[in-house]
Amino acid sequence: MRRLINTLGSRRLTAYLVLTYAAFLVLLFVWAARIPAAVVGNISRTAPFICAYIAAAIHLVCCLMIFLPATMQRTSLSLPADDPGEPVALPDARAVEAAAWRARLPVRWIEPGKTAVLHRNRWSPLGSIVFHTALLLIPVAVAVSLATRVRGEAWVVESHAFEGTRAEYVSVEPAGGFESRAPRVRLEVLAVDAAFWGDRLFFTDLRALVAAGGAQQWMTLPGPVRIDGARVTLRGFNYTPSVEISGPDGRTVHAGDLNLRLFPPGNEDSFTVPSLPHRIFVRLYPDSSGPQARPINRGMGLAEPLLHVAVTLGKRLAAHGWLRPGEALAFDGHTVAFPRILKGGDIVVHRDWGYPILWMALVLSFAGLIMRVCFPSYRAWVLLTGEGARLVVRADPFATPPRLLYGADPGGRDDP
Amino acid sequence: MPAAVLAFMAIAVMDQREVFLPLAGLGPEAAPAPSRPEAAAAAERLVRGYNAAIEAAGPGGGADRLDAVALSGDLRSATRRELAFARTLPGVCPLRSAAFAVRLLDPLPSGGFTVETDETWTPDCPPGVSSPRPSRLRHRYTIIDRNGLRIEQAVPVPPDPVDAKAD
Numbered sequence: 001m002r003r004l005i006n007t008l009g010s011r012r013l014t015a016y017l018v019l020t021y022a023a024f025l026v027l028l029f030v031w032a033a034r035i036p037a038a039v040v041g042n043i044s045r046t047a048p049f050i051c052a053y054i055a056a057a058i059h060l061v062c063c064l065m066i067f068l069p070a071t072m073q074r075t076s077l078s079l080p081a082d083d084p085g086e087p088v089a090l091p092d093a094r095a096v097e098a099a100a101w102r103a104r105l106p107v108r109w110i111e112p113g114k115t116a117v118l119h120r121n122r123w124s125p126l127g128s129i130v131f132h133t134a135l136l137l138i139p140v141a142v143a144v145s146l147a148t149r150v151r152g153e154a155w156v157v158e159s160h161a162f163e164g165t166r167a168e169y170v171s172v173e174p175a176g177g178f179e180s181r182a183p184r185v186r187l188e189v190l191a192v193d194a195a196f197w198g199d200r201l202f203f204t205d206l207r208a209l210v211a212a213g214g215a216q217q218w219m220t221l222p223g224p225v226r227i228d229g230a231r232v233t234l235r236g237f238n239y240t241p242s243v244e245i246s247g248p249d250g251r252t253v254h255a256g257d258l259n260l261r262l263f264p265p266g267n268e269d270s271f272t273v274p275s276l277p278h279r280i281f282v283r284l285y286p287d288s289s290g291p292q293a294r295p296i297n298r299g300m301g302l303a304e305p306l307l308h309v310a311v312t313l314g315k316r317l318a319a320h321g322w323l324r325p326g327e328a329l330a331f332d333g334h335t336v337a338f339p340r341i342l343k344g345g346d347i348v349v350h351r352d353w354g355y356p357i358l359w360m361a362l363v364l365s366f367a368g369l370i371m372r373v374c375f376p377s378y379r380a381w382v383l384l385t386g387e388g389a390r391l392v393v394r395a396d397p398f399a400t401p402p403r404l405l406y407g408a409d410p411g412g413r414d415d416p
Numbered sequence: 417m418p419a420a421v422l423a424f425m426a427i428a429v430m431d432q433r434e435v436f437l438p439l440a441g442l443g444p445e446a447a448p449a450p451s452r453p454e455a456a457a458a459a460e461r462l463v464r465g466y467n468a469a470i471e472a473a474g475p476g477g478g479a480d481r482l483d484a485v486a487l488s489g490d491l492r493s494a495t496r497r498e499l500a501f502a503r504t505l506p507g508v509c510p511l512r513s514a515a516f517a518v519r520l521l522d523p524l525p526s527g528g529f530t531v532e533t534d535e536t537w538t539p540d541c542p543p544g545v546s547s548p549r550p551s552r553l554r555h556r557y558t559i560i561d562r563n564g565l566r567i568e569q570a571v572p573v574p575p576d577p578v579d580a581k582a583d
Binding site for chain 1: 427
C-alpha cells in the first residue's frame, strides 16, 4: 500500500500530470479560437479530461499523505539528533535569552540551562498543506455545484408578485429536477426605474424596488438581492401593456396586465386570450409623436407611447392600426384597448452551493501561499555544554537568519 | 509511460466509441434517412394540405379534413376554434386561397423545418354581398419530425407597421 501511495504521489507523476494538463490547455485554447465556447466546454467534460481530473485529485491526496508527516516534522521543536551544530559565542543561558530577545525570537528551554529552542513562524510549513488541501476543495465544489446548481430566468412586471413557480420561469436549468432544487423566491416588484443615455439604447441606471421577506430592497443592474440563498439579479428592462377587450355588447370580455416583450422599441410580441381565437400582435414606440411614414421614436423613456396593433384570425388580418394608450381598435365586433403601459424587467435567479466552497478554496489557497512565502520558518536550537555553545539551525531557504544568535554582531541589522 | 499513453488512448476511444465503432464497421445499421430535398418537399406538401383543409372548411363545416393533416394537438384545436368562430361572424365570408408561395424553407437542427409562406386569401362571398379586401399575410410554420413530419405551430406574421400604414 505504501509503495502504491509513493508511486501515485511521486514527483515524476507530478511532472507527467503537469505536462498533460499543459497539453490539454493548449488544445482547448486552440479549439476555443475555432469553435463555440459551449462545444469546448463539452469537450473538457469528455472522458480523457475527466480521467485527468480524477488522476490529479488522486495524485494530490497521495502527495498529501506522503508529505504531511515530513511537514509536521518541520514544525517540531524537538532537537534534531543527527546534527552536531556549529559553535557560537553564547556563553550562558542569560546570553542566549538576551540574544533571543534582541532578535525577537521566542525562546523555550527544552532542558533548563542546557538546551533552548528559538523559533519564528513555526507553523509556516503547514502553508503547503493548506494550499494543496484548498486545491482538493475545487473538485468538491464542482461536485456540489453539479448536484445543487439551479438557475432560472423570468420576466417580472411592476406591481406584480413573482411566486417562483416553475410556470413563471421562461427558462430553467437543470430542466429536470428544477422543482426539487429551486429556491423559494417570492418577491413583489414595486417599481422599475431605468435611465437612458439620451435617446440611445444604453442604460445609465437600471434598478427595481422589490419587496421580499417583509423588507424592501433595491435590485440594481450589478447588485443582486439575496433570497433563500439565491442571488436574484436584474438583467434587462421591458415595457408591457395592460389590455382591455370588450365584446359586441360593450361588456369587458378580458382585462388584465400582459407579459409581453415590447422593448427595445419596435419589438413585436403577441398574445391570445381564452375567450377569443384571435392573436393580437403589439409593437410599442415609447416616445413617438405619431405614425408618420415610419414611426419616429425620440427616446426610450415612456413619454408619448404609441402602439401598433394587428389582430389576426387564422389566415385573415382582422384589423390593424396605431393606438395611444386608452384608444380602442375594433375587430370582428370586439374592441381592444391598452389602458396603460407597465415597466418590467428580466431577472435571473441563481443558487449554487458550490460557490461558497470555491471561495473557501480560493481564500485557503491564498492563505497557504502567504503563510509559506511571507512568513518563512526559522528554528534554532542552542546547546550549552559548559565548554561553549553550539547552534543547530533549521530554516527555509529564504528565511533571513538572525545573526545575533551567532553572538558576534550586537549592532548588526537584526538588532532592534 | 508507454502503458499510460496506451491506456489514455483506450479511454479516449471508449469515450468516443460512437465515432470509432462505425469507422471500424462495427456500428449499428442506421435506417436510411429520407434525402433532404424529399423531406423539404414533404414539408411543403404538409403546409399545402393544411391550407387545403382550411379552405375546405367552408360555411357548411367540413373541418373533418383537418383530421387527415398531421398537426399538433394545440394547433388542431386552435384551428378548429378559429374556423368555428369565423362561421359565427356576420358578413365574414369563407376564405379561398388565391396565391401561395414558399418564401423560406429552413431545416431545423432537430430534423424539422421552418417554412415561411406568402399567402393571399380572398373572401368567397355570395353574389350581392360586398366582399372585403383579400388578406395578404406571411405565415410561419414550424414543422417537427417525430416519427414523420407534423406541423407544430402556424403563426401569421403581421405586416410591418410601415407597410400597414401604406396599406
